[in-house]
Amino acid sequence: MPKTTLTESAAPQSAVPVADAGLLHHRIAGWFEANARRLPWREPDCSPWGIMVSEFMLQQTPVSRVLPVWEQWLERWPEPAALAAAPSGEAVRAWGRLGYPRRALRLHAAATAIVAGHAGAVPGSYAELLKLPGVGTYTAAAIASFAFDAPETVVDTNVRRVHARLVGGEALPAPSLTAGEMRRAQALMPDPAGARTWNAGVMELGALVCTARSPKCGQCPVLDACAWVAAGRPEPRYVPKGQAWAGTDRQVRGAMMAVLRHATGPVLPELLLGSVDLVAAGQPEHPGGLGAELRRLQALNASDEQLARCLDGLLADGLAEASAGGVALPA
Template sequence: MPKPPAPAPDAGLLHGRIAGWFEANARPLPWREPDCSPWGIMVSEFMLQQTPVARVLPVWEQWLQRWPVPAALAAEPAGEAVRAWGRLGYPRRALRLHAAPAAIVEDHGGEVPGTYAQLLALPGVGTYTAAAIASFAFDAPETVVDTNVRRVHARLVSGQALPSPSLTAKEMKLAHALMPGSDGAKIWNAGVMELGALVCTARSPGCPQCPVLDACAWVAAGRPEPSYVPKGQAWAGTDRQVRGAMMAVLRKATAPVLPQLLLGSVDLVAAGGPAGPGGIHAELRRLRALDASDEQLSRCLDGLLEDGLAEASGAGVALPA
């Protein structure tokens, strides 16, 4: 990969135009409202990773109604966080989000801490999440780099159709160099992210709507094709799909579930229990309909137990206590 070029000398123009575009076109999301708490922003950052805004919105609203402050979640078992996560996917994020409130209560008086270092020290919080919370909740001049930001930087400055398949040190160096002063850091982070989500999209970029079209190195180069073909994430038939179906059973269950039911070795009618579209049998039928092999079912159940997303006891398998 060639070395990214230095930021254009008119970086101030980029900052001003993207900030102006963001103020006029940003989606009215609840975690962007001035009265949204740092905790609300923290919850949104966990939920938005690899998940579309439309799917996050109802779950975020329900989560904040039930757990409006970190202490409320800290008082609940981890299994309730996993249950409330619903079908957002990647449920280990729910476990990570549940891990942080106890430390927030014990070490920070129940308030989400405001610095990158303090946030990074919380259980379950990684480098991206710490930077995003510090920037969006506390206006800290941290560099926030997600997939959308990387794509905008790749096109606007580096002249490439897509960023590298995984984040590189060179990309981070470029992102740091493009950051404005502390006064404009928050809106720059949010603006570039939103530009990538709404205009500078991966498949069909809306270049005519771009506020920095005339400064885009990729457009100036004739919009060259990407150097690789992005691989979409498979779903049908994967362990992720089977694990998700098992998790749906456990979320619906009000008591431990026999592992034989999850592994398909017990007839559903003979097993008894709640029936109907809202009962556990509906989710078990969906799991059976995947027609997964015995080996895959066993592997997926073992994986859920190893990841802490489920716990086994003499009574059966349930969400973590």
């Protein structure tokens, strides 16, 4: 879930009285049972650690990209202690092209904290999870609910959109998560025994049916109870802005990280800054590896100022370390 700031507002008006929410619980649970995607972190034998890793990886990243990396990660580091024993740079390397690689550093730090403070076992309470590095309110609630069946209220972007349409009668939720939305989500929660299925079911409904663009209303199990449909599907009150990528610092930083992940040792900063090439640097060509990633970085045609800014940012964020030999992933 993209990070949001919880802002105060009046509670959104509910088109479905809480007393009638049992209809929504029943239908969405039945739909989820019949239509949910088979994902490894939803399997009964998935460990709390596996669920925790999935929650870190799924932040701002689609399932299709997460699946292969999650499987490789759990094979290599099947428990927190295994990851904690590895250098943090290896976590960043294994993160691959998932994006936002600081999540890898935070997950490594969380694994270290779990080993130090919880005997290597992922804690099961929301309060304990929230104390771990990199774990915010959404992630703590999701791990507690999906790994430990705790009756926590899980609210991500998909859940917010379903609630906004189904109960609020609006095309889209507010740009930022509000306190009113959280109160509505909490009021819609079922009895504790059904909390996990409700959280997962509403989230899946938003991902597969009640999508941001072109919702498949004909496939919705609660179409006849939807306040947005009843209101004539009004247009959203604002136009969502897509997140730019081409030419941004994020793109350049990602290309630099790809170079560092493919390098077998420190990389001269001059290579990252484009002031020399591999031949001039006296480093051999590696087709499909270091050389290919350097060419991708150079093809961005970033300015000297942007390249320097991005390299400085990676060093400041702890995603890279500088030494006499050059720049490398953290040890």
